[in-house]
Amino acid sequence: MSRFFSNKHAALVPYTPGEQPQDKEYIKLNTNESPFPPSAGVYDAVSRAAESVNLYSDPECKKLRAKMAEVFGLSDENIVMVNGSDEILNFAFMAFADENAPLAFPDITYGFYPVFARLNHIPYAEIPVKDDFTVDVNDYLGIHHTVVLANPNAPTGICLSLAEIEAIVRSNPDNVVIVDEAYVDFGGESAIGLIAKYDNLLVCGTFSKSRSMAGVRLGFGFGSKALIADINTIRYSTNPYNINSLTAAAGIAALEDNGYYMENCEVIIENREWTVAALRGLGFEVLPSKTNFVFAQSGKIDGLTLYRKLKERGILVRHFTLPRIADFNRITVGTIEQMQCLITTIKELTE
Ligand code: PMP
Numbered sequence: 001m002s003r004f005f006s007n008k009h010a011a012l013v014p015y016t017p018g019e020q021p022q023d024k025e026y027i028k029l030n031t032n033e034s035p036f037p038p039s040a041g042v043y044d045a046v047s048r049a050a051e052s053v054n055l056y057s058d059p060e061c062k063k064l065r066a067k068m069a070e071v072f073g074l075s076d077e078n079i080v081m082v083n084g085s086d087e088i089l090n091f092a093f094m095a096f097a098d099e100n101a102p103l104a105f106p107d108i109t110y111g112f113y114p115v116f117a118r119l120n121h122i123p124y125a126e127i128p129v130k131d132d133f134t135v136d137v138n139d140y141l142g143i144h145h146t147v148v149l150a151n152p153n154a155p156t157g158i159c160l161s162l163a164e165i166e167a168i169v170r171s172n173p174d175n176v177v178i179v180d181e182a183y184v185d186f187g188g189e190s191a192i193g194l195i196a197k198y199d200n201l202l203v204c205g206t207f208s209k210s211r212s213m214a215g216v217r218l219g220f221g222f223g224s225k226a227l228i229a230d231i232n233t234i235r236y237s238t239n240p241y242n243i244n245s246l247t248a249a250a251g252i253a254a255l256e257d258n259g260y261y262m263e264n265c266e267v268i269i270e271n272r273e274w275t276v277a278a279l280r281g282l283g284f285e286v287l288p289s290k291t292n293f294v295f296a297q298s299g300k301i302d303g304l305t306l307y308r309k310l311k312e313r314g315i316l317v318r319h320f321t322l323p324r325i326a327d328f329n330r331i332t333v334g335t336i337e338q339m340q341c342l343i344t345t346i347k348e349l350t351e
Pocket of ligand 1: 150
């Protein structure tokens with residue numbers, strides 16, 4: 001830390017992104033990316049958009065939001081586009097949480113929530129998930145906090161039902177409930193349909209997982225017109241050009257090929273079920289996943305050792321040091337060939 005670093009951030013512990021190693025080719029199952037390339041239309045759209053990068057991008061993202069409205073069945077005034085869904089989490093915390101509306105989220109969830117909370121000096125309650133790693137809905141009913149729930153949750157992969165989400169939203173009418181649906185396309189139930197009914201619901205999503213564009217950095221938020229206007233107040237006070245023109249073009253093209261991505265999700269779901277069965281066959285405990293990853297622990301080898309040994313053999317998975325989950329690894333679901341290789345390697349390591 002330099003002597004100039006502001007005291008207000010002195011205690012900040014930044015988020016640790018998953019490894020993106022450049023040293024050799026790995027079977028990369030550590031950051032929940034899609035193993036499939038973007039659709040052909042994305043390549044063409046990006047190269048066409050490259051011709052006008054001398055101009056600023058459209059801060060309103062008009063064309064992209066119109067396409068989003070069509071695909072998701074909303075009005076464009078219910079939509080804001082962001083530079084990866086991480087950005088909307090930060091914006092939403094800035095907009096809707098403070099000491100009078102502190103944050104509440106599970107103790108086992110996306111690691112960026114406490115980081116954004118601390119960055120913005122917002123107090124937060126970490127509510128323990130149950131022993132089976134499920135979220136207890138009762139903990140969030142009438143909690144009088146700004147609630148943030150990843151649904152499905154990460155890194156557990158476990159999903160709450162739409163009825164459970166609705167109960168939380170309904171019971172907290174004076175607080176915003178942020179539902180982070182980064183993984184919803186792999187078997188969860190989206191809360192988008194509740195937006196017309198509740199003015200306190202913000203749903204966030206991303207093109208990083210189901211739409212094969214983690215490197216493009218494109219996310220979105222859905223909510224009432226007033227909530228979206230508040231997010232825009234923060235966005236225009238931070239970075240109005242948060243969506244560059246190549247990203248916007250890629251997003252529009254991806255939505256035009258939505259069927260391709262949804263078919264890929266079906267393949268990932270099949271590969272996930274195959275992987276879950278194979279891991280259970282090897283004696284692993286695997287949590288019930290509705291995502292493009294599985295969270296699993298071997299009874300024979302601890303999480304960190306398994307992570308290290310897999311890495312030595314060219315397979316990257318994600319290990320978290322948090323004591324409650326240190327025996328687990330989060331394994332992204334890739335192609336069936338990648339998963340077969342993973343299982344063969346784990347078999348060798350655990351026999
Ligand atoms: N929410 C959750 C639960 C995630 O796991 C991730 C990915 N790490 C994100 C949001 C952010 O994804 P992105 O910024 O790539 O949209």
